[in-house]
Amino acid sequence: MLVRHPLLRLWGHARAHHRQLWLASLCSVLNKVFDLAPPALIGAAVDVVVRREDSLLAHFGVVEVEHQLALLGGLTAVIWGLESLFEYLYGVLWRNLAQQVQDDLRLAAWGHIQDLDMAWYETRPRGELMSVLNDDVNQLERFLDGGANEVLQVLTTVVVVGVAFFVASPLVAVFSVLPIPFILAGSFWFQGRIAPRYAEVRDRVGRLNALLDNDLAGIGTIKSFVAEARELARVAEASGAYRDANRAAIRLSAAFTPLIRMVILVGFLATLVLGGLLALGGSLAVGTYSVMVFLVQRLLWPLTRLGATFDLYQRAMASTARVLDLLDTPVEITEGQHAPAQVAGALRFEAVDFAYAGRKPVLSGFSLDVPAGSTLALVGATGAGKSTLVRLLLRFFDPSAGRVTLDGVDLRDWRLSALRSALSLVEQRVFLFPGTVGDNIAYGRPDATSEEVEAAARLADAHDFIVGLPQGYDTVLGEDGQSLSGGQRQRLSIARALLKRAPVLILDEATSAVDNETEAAIQRSLARIGRSRTTLIIAHRLSTIRHADRVVVLDQGQIVETGTHDALVARGGVYARLWAIQTGDAPP
Secondary structure, eight states, X not given: OOOOOHHHHHHHHTGGGHHHHHHHHXXXXXXXXXXXXXXXXXXXXXXXXXXXXXXXXXXXXXXXXXXXXXXXXXHHHHHHHHHHHHHHHHHHHHHHHHHHHHHHHHHHHHHHHHHSOHHHHTTSOHHHHHHIIIIIHHHHXXXXXXXXXXXXXXXXXXXXXXXXXXXXXXXXXXXXXXXXXXXXHHHHHHHHHHHHHHHHHHXXXXXXXXXXXXXXXXXXXXXXXXXXXHHHHHHHHHHHHHHHHHXXXXXXXXXXXXXXXXXXXXXXXXXXXXXXXXXXXXXXXXXHHHHHHHHHHHHHXXXXXXXXXXXXXXXXXXXXXXXXXXXXXXOOOOOOOBOOSOOOOOEEEEEEEEOOTTSXXXXXXXXXEEOTTOEEEEEEOTTSSHHHHHHHXXXXXXXXXXXXXXXXXXXXXXXXXXXXXXXXXXXXXXXXXXXXXXHHHGGGOTTOOHHHHHHHHHHTTOHHXXXXXXXXXXXXXXXXXXXSOHHHHHHHHHHHHHHHTOSEEEEESTTTTSOHHHHHHXXXXXXXXXXXXXXXXXXXXXXXXXXXXXXXXXXXXEEEEEEOHXXXXXXXXXXXXXXXXHHTOSOO
């Protein structure tokens, strides 16, 4: 398969900005053209002073020396004005383009990330993704902000000055431009050598960010295990690897400019000495010689910055490749078009097989029927497959065999937005968003009224603690609601799920972080609202599922018992033993 260069891939991605790109490029070229004109005006002025009425300008009808100088002064003012105008325009255009492309890439990458299936997330550290979304996108912005203009202006200088030299004196021109092929060859060699080094730099910074993000998330665990020194050593190792990768790139990039300077010296000396000899011999006008001496520096000196420009370019291309590789990641979970206006909430698992990548099967031939409007509780040891059933319902994963249906329709035929709108999930690990308490409750229904938000909070037994907060429902929560207790955060999560009013409510250890009194209040509320929707409850605390219409006991992905709470306790099987242990009735 042919691998396209990151620049070509970026060109295809940024189609909406092609017009602005061409306009910015045109302004860069025109700015450099007018920037190169003053040396020609200086040469013309020297020619007027030396040859007076026999100057080049005199041949165009301006004979008086004073008039010639006045004309040169007027042309200088116009040229300087146009140079300044196009410098302003290319600055605005390139910088705005950099911001727009950066914004587009970041939003496109984030939108694509949200569409990827959950299996993809399991192999991608969160810090590495943050590095792509922020640092890599910013590297491209830095190149567009300055490097692209630099490349265009160098190319314009080479073309304009090269043509002018060959018109003025082909012999001097040959020796003046002689270093250019060597400079370009060296630049391309440099580019090829530096590219893999910057790819390594981007990889190392991604790993470092992943480690830092993980340690920040687990700072409480680090402190409780007195592992600060150990984690510092891990960060030092990752940071050192990033530093060493940068050093390897720096050693090569730092050598480029000094070497180029020595090659440039050849072209400058050729113009200075050979042109001077020709001027002394009368075969080259003094004014023309003056122009060539001025322009040779304008031609060759910018080439010393090619090293820094290529350095910036390669960093940008390494980062662009990472962003575009992310955008090219295929979405494995495809969706159908089924999106009914009404959902009853009947769930069914039909001979389902499922295994996580690289692990033994979790479910094998699993079947389960959950009638619409019923309350089903799932019980079992850790790893029995309870949470896997929830992930299959939400289509975070698809079964490898069999099917899962909602109202008799295979979930793979549903439109994902319609399917997930029909399901409301409360997880054991609660996630709260930056914003107010009210905003978090209304997350699933942003158009909900304040009365509806309060009603959901009351159902979740959260209203009383909310009104005790400094600004009540308008209290702004910190990152992930860290200022709240675990039970308070759990009740907000339950209120958020209830306000969504989905026909299927899924509670995955939803009351694990609340006290017994709050649990009892929440259970009373759930018993009331459960009459109007299908409710699926996963619980280790069996006291929370006594009201369920049916309890299903799982073991290693298989149903080993099913029945009501009272019937299972009376049966004396697996469920009864679990109940006895939790109520203290088990024999010592």
